[in-house]
Amino acid sequence: MNRMRLLGLLLLTGLSGCYTPSSMRRAEVLDFLYPAGTEVVPPSDVHLVLPLRVGLAFVPSNERPGDTPRGPRPLLDSLGEVEAPELHESQRYALMQRVRDSFLKVEGVQRIDIVPTEFLRPGGGFQNLDQLRALMGIDLIALISYEQVQFGEVNAGSMAYLTGVGGVIVEGNANETNTFVNTTVFDIPSRALLFHAAGRSHVDDGSTALELNDKLRGDSGQGFQEAVDAMVGQLDGALAEFREQSKSGTVRGLGTPAIDVSLAPGYTGAGACGALELALALVLVAAGLAARRSAP
Amino acid sequence: MSTPSRWARLPIATLYLVAAGVVLELAPAAAARFIWERGAIAAGEWWRLLSGHLVHGSRALAGTDLSTLLVLSAWWELRSRARLAAILLASALCASAALWLSTDYARYVGSSALSSGLAAAAALDGLRSGRRGLALGGAAALALLAGKWLLELGGSLPTSLVVLPPGTRVAGAAHACGGLGGLLAAWPRRSRAERQAEVRALA
Numbered sequence A: 001m002n003r004m005r006l007l008g009l010l011l012l013t014g015l016s017g018c019y020t021p022s023s024m025r026r027a028e029v030l031d032f033l034y035p036a037g038t039e040v041v042p043p044s045d046v047h048l049v050l051p052l053r054v055g056l057a058f059v060p061s062n063e064r065p066g067d068t069p070r071g072p073r074p075l076l077d078s079l080g081e082v083e084a085p086e087l088h089e090s091q092r093y094a095l096m097q098r099v100r101d102s103f104l105k106v107e108g109v110q111r112i113d114i115v116p117t118e119f120l121r122p123g124g125g126f127q128n129l130d131q132l133r134a135l136m137g138i139d140l141i142a143l144i145s146y147e148q149v150q151f152g153e154v155n156a157g158s159m160a161y162l163t164g165v166g167g168v169i170v171e172g173n174a175n176e177t178n179t180f181v182n183t184t185v186f187d188i189p190s191r192a193l194l195f196h197a198a199g200r201s202h203v204d205d206g207s208t209a210l211e212l213n214d215k216l217r218g219d220s221g222q223g224f225q226e227a228v229d230a231m232v233g234q235l236d237g238a239l240a241e242f243r244e245q246s247k248s249g250t251v252r253g254l255g256t257p258a259i260d261v262s263l264a265p266g267y268t269g270a271g272a273c274g275a276l277e278l279a280l281a282l283v284l285v286a287a288g289l290a291a292r293r294s295a296p
Numbered sequence B: 001m002s003t004p005s006r007w008a009r010l011p012i013a014t015l016y017l018v019a020a021g022v023v024l025e026l027a028p029a030a031a032a033r034f035i036w037e038r039g040a041i042a043a044g045e046w047w048r049l050l051s052g053h054l055v056h057g058s059r060a061l062a063g064t065d066l067s068t069l070l071v072l073s074a075w076w077e078l079r080s081r082a083r084l085a086a087i088l089l090a091s092a093l094c095a096s097a098a099l100w101l102s103t104d105y106a107r108y109v110g111s112s113a114l115s116s117g118l119a120a121a122a123a124l125d126g127l128r129s130g131r132r133g134l135a136l137g138g139a140a141a142l143a144l145l146a147g148k149w150l151l152e153l154g155g156s157l158p159t160s161l162v163v164l165p166p167g168t169r170v171a172g173a174a175h176a177c178g179g180l181g182g183l184l185a186a187w188p189r190r191s192r193a194e195r196q197a198e199v200r201a202l203a
Helices: A004-016 A029-033 A077-079 A089-104 A125-136 A156-163 A214-246 A277-296 B013-026 B028-034 B040-043 B050-056 B059-077 B081-102 B112-127 B132-153 B172-186 B194-200
Strands: A020-026 A046-050 A053-058 A109-114 A139-155 A173-185 A192-207 A259-263 A268-270 B105-107 B169-170
Touching: A020 B040, A029 A125, A029 A139, A029 A173, A046 A053, A053 A089, A053 A125, A089 A214, A089 B169, A125 A139, A125 B132, A139 A214, A173 B013, A192 A214, A277 B059, A277 B112, A277 B132, B013 B050, B013 B059, B013 B081, B028 B050, B040 B050, B050 B081, B059 B081, B059 B112, B081 B112, B081 B172, B112 B132, B112 B172, B132 B172
Parallel strands: A046 A259, A053 A109, A053 A139, A268 B105, A268 B169
Antiparallel strands: A020 A139, A139 A173, A173 A192
């Protein structure tokens, strides 16, 4: 009887697990721009010539497969190896297109080029960005960095896994996915940070032991999508703030690089009607119709 | 006494004006001869100071600008064709002068400087109508227009209803000066003959 109690206790300890990082993937902008040992050069003054050509890229990750830190993992993880997949190129492209769409509306931006990830080296720094500038003819670079952590634990339902069939039909795993993405826009020639916008998301999900990997992969994609949506919502505000700030002649206030904006030769001005003119026109039509109806 | 025919009440000049804008949009070769272009104007092609306000260079821009122009211009034409001509001329010249003197644009497209002038003139007309409701509406419209022009000149307000082609930005100076041109042209009070003509046209 004592042996049975001991076995039960061990099983419960293994099954209950504890909230520990199951997997983490990240690519940080500072790791890319200033790898260890790089001398930090202060940014110089910014001179923007409109229209701008902007590059958009995911920061390359420094981590290799298998580098993801892991804490002690629940006993039943072994039923399905929890290996969070790296964000693959098609996912990156889809996410970048959404960011690109929001930049396309920005007045003064001529072109936005999505930069394939293989064009950037981990820790490539500004030398790598200078190469991109020469290769693609871009003035600014918008770097998307990210960090995603997925936690997994087993709940009381996981006791059913011991039956074998339970691993297929009972959701004994509780998964949590936290995602943070950040877009940082730099002027490449001056090395100056112009503005940034961030977004985050939190996804809770449950799964059976059998579908654990699929669920984690789905949560990962959902996490990135929601975080990018939140980030895109912030981009407009960050850009408007940058515009206002740049009118004072500096990038981000006193002590930051000076900024001036000029037009490239051949720039076109547009007399484009706004909502106000259109509304006035509609009011005149409505007033005219009302006057005609009320006329005897 | 004969009554004016149904056709006589059509804003013919406005329809010709908008049709010209449509034709220039559909025929880029013709548009190239009429677009507001600094180099060509400097070389003596002065007509571009006026004709450039009917060239758009983008279907979306042409759609919103010409629709607004159609309504505002028709509204004025039904009241006084002479006043409409004066407002359009003053708006175009003032906007072109502002573009020439205060900006570095190599080209300019769009007819909203004309709409700005017509809208401001209509607001002034309402303000001076002598009827309380119309006067309040006119004053509010003028205040809104003035605020918009100031924000545009400061670069704080992206006001275009459509996404502009790459390498193009809203020319706030054209809107503000086109509007002021419209106000100048509408400032002299209308003559008795003009008002009587308006009553006949609207009857």
